Amino acid sequence: MTIITDDQCTGYSRAGHPERPQRITSTVELLKSQTDLPLTWVTPTSVTDEPILRAHTPEVLARLNVPEDFDGDTPFFDGIGDHARASVAAALDALQLARAGQNVFSLMRPPGHHATRAKSMGFCYLNNIAIAALAAVAPLASPSPLLGERAGVRGPSIATEKAADSVSSIINPLTPTLSPLGRGEGAGFKRVAVFDFDVHHGNGTEDILLNQSGVEFFSVHQHPAYPGTGANSVGRNCFNYPVAPHAPREGYRRQLTHAVDDLRSFRPELIAVSAGFDAYARDPLAEGPLLAEDFYWLGQALRKLNVPLFSLLEGGYSRDLPELILAYLKGVAGK
Numbered sequence: 001m002t003i004i005t006d007d008q009c010t011g012y013s014r015a016g017h018p019e020r021p022q023r024i025t026s027t028v029e030l031l032k033s034q035t036d037l038p039l040t041w042v043t044p045t046s047v048t049d050e051p052i053l054r055a056h057t058p059e060v061l062a063r064l065n066v067p068e069d070f071d072g073d074t075p076f077f078d079g080i081g082d083h084a085r086a087s088v089a090a091a092l093d094a095l096q097l098a099r100a101g102q103n104v105f106s107l108m109r110p111p112g113h114h115a116t117r118a119k120s121m122g123f124c125y126l127n128n129i130a131i132a133a134l135a136a137v138a139p140l141a142s143p144s145p146l147l148g149e150r151a152g153v154r155g156p157s158i159a160t161e162k163a164a165d166s167v168s169s170i171i172n173p174l175t176p177t178l179s180p181l182g183r184g185e186g187a188g189f190k191r192v193a194v195f196d197f198d199v200h201h202g203n204g205t206e207d208i209l210l211n212q213s214g215v216e217f218f219s220v221h222q223h224p225a226y227p228g229t230g231a232n233s234v235g236r237n238c239f240n241y242p243v244a245p246h247a248p249r250e251g252y253r254r255q256l257t258h259a260v261d262d263l264r265s266f267r268p269e270l271i272a273v274s275a276g277f278d279a280y281a282r283d284p285l286a287e288g289p290l291l292a293e294d295f296y297w298l299g300q301a302l303r304k305l306n307v308p309l310f311s312l313l314e315g316g317y318s319r320d321l322p323e324l325i326l327a328y329l330k331g332v333a334g335k
């Protein structure tokens with residue numbers, strides 16, 4: 001299991017705000033002190049505007065530099081644009097690693113699933129999961145004959161070595177750590193499922209992915225609750241599974257099962273998970289019933305689909321968040 005995180009993502013906060021740095025620092029502490037689940041730690045690379053602009057209007061990017069709060073839930077911070085971009089970069093790295101066959105979890109903030117195409121809101125600035133889903137279904141860059149030579153397809157020669165040098169300076173003009181997806185290439189998947197188990201409806205993800213070809217969105221959430229959407233399925237690809245406040249655990253698990261079953265019938269080649277842990281019984285922001293063992297079960301249910309999978313942290317505000325994340329990761333890893 002690979003964990004993507006960095007120290008910078010804990011470098012901003014507002015007193016009393018539930019989306020606080022301790023969510024990450026206490027999770028890192030627990031994950032580093034446990035020995036049940038072997039972990040590899042990596043830091044996010046970086047991202048250009050191109051993959052972000054598949055999901056957002058240019059105004060959303062420009063607004064990140066305007067020093068005014070976005071709404072009552074979503075403060076402006078110095079450097080919030082850089083923090084939001086790092087979270088996007090981590091999402092694209094997670095996609096890249098999943099594509100290479102790894103189990104991966106992005107443990108970054110800010111979260112993203114409430115950010116719509118045109119608006120930052122609900123603790124979210126850029127929609128990490130939607131940007132990654134659109135990168136996943138974007139076509140692969142068409143192979144260049146020079147790249148074939150570079151990979152040794154026709155065998156090395158002085159001429160092709162020279163060609164390779166010139167190509168590499170053209171295709172990699174940015175930092176050496178910037179991944180192809182981070183600079184706007186696509187991963188070329190034909191069927192990508194986005195699964196969102198945060199207790200709040202992924203309204204931003206729905207807004208961005210609505211009727212996009214190759215993508216289906218499945219969201220299980222409390223309704224009514226913030227942000228008020230998600231009572232019914234919409235379009236031809238966004239499926240909502242609302243659960244009433246204070247529903248019993250069995251009822252919540254039934255809706256999760258229903259969503260996973262529907263996701264399976266879509267036959268996705270890749271699953272992107274908005275992993276929010278605020279349907280937990282002791283979460284201060286909602287009225288969900290789930291326990292740590294339910295997040296373990298959910299991780300297992302997703303693993304059993306036997307499809308490349310990556311997960312991004314969305315919500316989860318209780319002090320037990322680290323244990324909930326560890327339970328989910330163990331389920332995903334089959335431990």
Ligand SMILES: [Zn+2]
Nearest residue numbers: 198200278315
């Ligand atoms: Zn939430």
